[in-house]
Amino acid sequence: MSFALEFRRKHFLAQPGPKGGGRGGERQLSRRNVAAGRADTRASRAVAVRALLLAAAILAIFNSDGLRIAAGDLAERGHGRTLLALSEAWDAAMERAGAKAVMGGVRGLVAEAKGASWADVVELVGAPVLALTGKGDGEGAPDQYTGSLSRPLKHALDLQDFSYSGAAGH
Amino acid sequence: MLFPTLGFGIFFLVIFAAAWELRAWPETRKAFLIAVSYVFYGCWDWRFTALLAASSLINYAAGRLLAVTVSDSGRRQLVAIAIALNLGILGFFKYYGFFMESLSDLLDQVGLARDLPFLEIILPIGISFFTFHGISYVVDVYRRKIPAEESPLDVFLYISFFPQLVAGPIVRASDFLPQLKQEPALDKSMVANGIVLILLGLFKKMVIANYLANELVDGVFFDPSAFSGPDLLLGVYGYAVQIYCDFSGYSDIAIGVAGLLGFHFKPNFAQPYRSASLREFWRRWHISLSSWLRDYLYKPLGGSRDGTVKTYRNLLITMLLGGLWHGAAWTFIIWGAIHGGALAIERMVLALKPQPAPALAVVGHGDGTMGRVLTAGASGGEAFGRALGVFITFNIVCLAWIFFRAESLDYAVAYLNGLTRWSGPVERVTPFLVALVIVSLAAHFLSEDLVERLSARIENLGALGLGAILGIGILLIWAVAPEGVAPFIYFQF
Numbered sequence: 016m017s018f019a020l021e022f023r024r025k026h027f028l029a030q031p032g033p034k035g036g037g038r039g040g041e042r043q044l045s046r047r048n049v050a051a052g053r054a055d056t057r058a059s060r061a062v063a064v065r066a067l068l069l070a071a072a073i074l075a076i077f078n079s080d081g082l083r084i085a086a087g088d089l090a091e092r093g094h095g096r097t098l099l100a101l102s103e104a105w106d107a108a109m110e111r112a113g114a115k116a117v118m119g120g121v122r123g124l125v126a127e128a129k130g131a132s133w134a135d136v137v138e139l140v141g142a143p144v145l146a147l148t149g150k151g152d153g154e155g156a157p158d159q160y161t162g163s164l165s166r167p168l169k170h171a172l173d174l175q176d177f178s179y180s181g182a183a184g185h
Numbered sequence: 186m187l188f189p190t191l192g193f194g195i196f197f198l199v200i201f202a203a204a205w206e207l208r209a210w211p212e213t214r215k216a217f218l219i220a221v222s223y224v225f226y227g228c229w230d231w232r233f234t235a236l237l238a239a240s241s242l243i244n245y246a247a248g249r250l251l252a253v254t255v256s257d258s259g260r261r262q263l264v265a266i267a268i269a270l271n272l273g274i275l276g277f278f279k280y281y282g283f284f285m286e287s288l289s290d291l292l293d294q295v296g297l298a299r300d301l302p303f304l305e306i307i308l309p310i311g312i313s314f315f316t317f318h319g320i321s322y323v324v325d326v327y328r329r330k331i332p333a334e335e336s337p338l339d340v341f342l343y344i345s346f347f348p349q350l351v352a353g354p355i356v357r358a359s360d361f362l363p364q365l366k367q368e369p370a371l372d373k374s375m376v377a378n379g380i381v382l383i384l385l386g387l388f389k390k391m392v393i394a395n396y397l398a399n400e401l402v403d404g405v406f407f408d409p410s411a412f413s414g415p416d417l418l419l420g421v422y423g424y425a426v427q428i429y430c431d432f433s434g435y436s437d438i439a440i441g442v443a444g445l446l447g448f449h450f451k452p453n454f455a456q457p458y459r460s461a462s463l464r465e466f467w468r469r470w471h472i473s474l475s476s477w478l479r480d481y482l483y484k485p486l487g488g489s490r491d492g493t494v495k496t497y498r499n500l501l502i503t504m505l506l507g508g509l510w511h512g513a514a515w516t517f518i519i520w521g522a523i524h525g526g527a528l529a530i531e532r533m534v535l536a537l538k539p540q541p542a543p544a545l546a547v548v549g550h551g552d553g554t555m556g557r558v559l560t561a562g563a564s565g566g567e568a569f570g571r572a573l574g575v576f577i578t579f580n581i582v583c584l585a586w587i588f589f590r591a592e593s594l595d596y597a598v599a600y601l602n603g604l605t606r607w608s609g610p611v612e613r614v615t616p617f618l619v620a621l622v623i624v625s626l627a628a629h630f631l632s633e634d635l636v637e638r639l640s641a642r643i644e645n646l647g648a649l650g651l652g653a654i655l656g657i658g659i660l661l662i663w664a665v666a667p668e669g670v671a672p673f674i675y676f677q678f
Contacts, residue, residue: 055371117664118663131616
């Protein structure tokens with residue numbers, strides 16, 4: 016077959032559909048693709064809406080403080096006083112349930128990291144060396160590990176002992 | 186209305202649900218998105234929504250007139266008038282005060298002091314961005330890259346679409362408008378990508394940028410004479426990280442939010458501080474602006490077509506105007522001059538140097554997007570050369586950032602003087618801040634497709650998994666971030 020014929024066949028003549036259905040087959044396939052695309056969009060939208068709502072619920076439970084502050088801002092502008100009362104009640108309930116401690120625990124860790132000095136870093140980096148050489152065991156050892164960077168580990172292990180005072184500005 | 190706030194979260198939740206309910210009625214969906222974009226913009230100042238509408242109307246009308254004008258000279262005049270109107274609005278609001286002050290100083294110096302008509306002009310938020318969107322539309326129609334829109338809704342939505350409205354990215358008309366002709370679609374990869382980008386953007390802005398601003402950068406730039414060299418050095422490196430995290434964080438959130446609404450935006454940043462040359466840096470930093478300047482300013486000026494001297498001239502003009510675009514101040518002009526001058530010198534040096542086979546070449550697509558980075562078995566010497574290039578490029582960029590961030594030229598000079606003062610107490614070089622800067626810079630050398638890979642890993646988790654990732658992610662960011670929500674740096678431009 017000449018190049019010209021091949022070119023004409025390829026670019027100007029109707030191409031058979033994947034299932035040999037000609038133009039009708041193409042249209043059918045195209046309709047099927049559109050329908051599948053729409054179904055995909057519907058499913059993805061539903062997943063996204065549910066994910067956004069779940070995220071909102073998680074934030075409402077564990078960051079009730081944020082809700083209270085936002086409601087307070089609204090109330091200052093003269094509307095949403097009922098919302099403020101509701102958010103305060105919700106915040107108190109979350110505090111009683113212990114949900115707020117999670118945020119407090121994380122903030123405590125950050126406050127510790129922010130307050131760390133270079134001496135603390137040297138102490139932290141040196142700690143494994145001391146342990147390997149046997150130093151740091153026995154009496155008086157805790158004193159060698161009482162840098163401000165060692166406390167986050169304590170926080171991570173035992174949040175009940177958490178005593179963060181909010182000095183980090185939260 | 187700021188992205189990282191509860192108010193925006195609720196606003197977006199409502200828009201998301203409603204916009205997808207309206208997908209069967211495209212014109213209504215567009216009208217709805219325009220309405221919510223104006224509400225979003227009006228939250229800053231309702232008066233400027235009229236300016237936004239006027240800008241959109243001018244560009245829509247210019248497009249229609251271009252469509253019905255046949256003669257080349259008529260089309261040229263039309264596009265010139267449209268660009269002049271766009272730049273006139275921008276110039277009045279952004280540069281009037283600067284030019285009046287500069288003129289007044291000049292007249293004082295030559296002994297011709299006059300009372301000039303100074304005005305108190307409030308800068309409308311995002312004016313530089315929506316002006317560039319408007320120019321992009323008119324020029325693309327003039328160049329026949331896109332047809333003039335018949336429906337005003339398309340042009341109004343393109344210029345005012347809320348994710349890109351106040352701080353970019355500067356999406357091209359030829360990229361955005363064709364998306365309005367297609368049926369909006371959403372798939373699980375877009376949802377996962379949107380969630381990853383939103384979380385990444387929030388982390389960059391709320392944690393890294395805000396800590397660096399509060400604990401380091403604002404202090405040292407406020408009074409550079411009160412700090413020693415190490416503090417100031419960490420301060421400028423910190424600012425380099427802060428402005429990257431602040432701006433790229435905004436872009437990430439904007440691209441993620443637009444993606445969840447079914448729109449594809451190109452990336453605006455691609456790990457810029459891993460660049461081994463300034464040329465590479467501008468392919469990775471604020472890609473939508475640098476490619477805009479390249480296509481609508483540098484190339485029309487002649488680009489690199491008319492010989493070496495004119496190429497350097499065009500580079501310098503482009504970067505000076507790029508600096509002026511950021512703000513009406515000599516500090517921004519010097520920032521542009523440093524970049525323009527350094528780009529010209531770099532080009533000169535590379536032209537003199539014999540070119541070996543590239544150890545690393547960044548291939549652009551010609552549309553502002555990053556292509557594949559090719560690496561070809563770099564030898565030790567080439568790797569060292571690249572590392573040196575990264576170090577030098579980063580420090581030139583940081584030198585320019587000093588002028589970009591300083592309140593005035595005097596402050597910038599004081600900052601530079603302070604960098605030579607290595608005696609005195611070191612107050613800000615704390616482990617926390619050093620770690621924040623180093624880790625953020627190191628992240629530039631992670632895999633370039635990290636976001637895509639993360640998205641691919643979570644896209645099959647379902648609503649429960651995605652919701653948990655988003656909720657817990659935002660919760661942790663909120664917990665770790667400093668108190669309060671600072672505005673994004675690029676809102677002022």
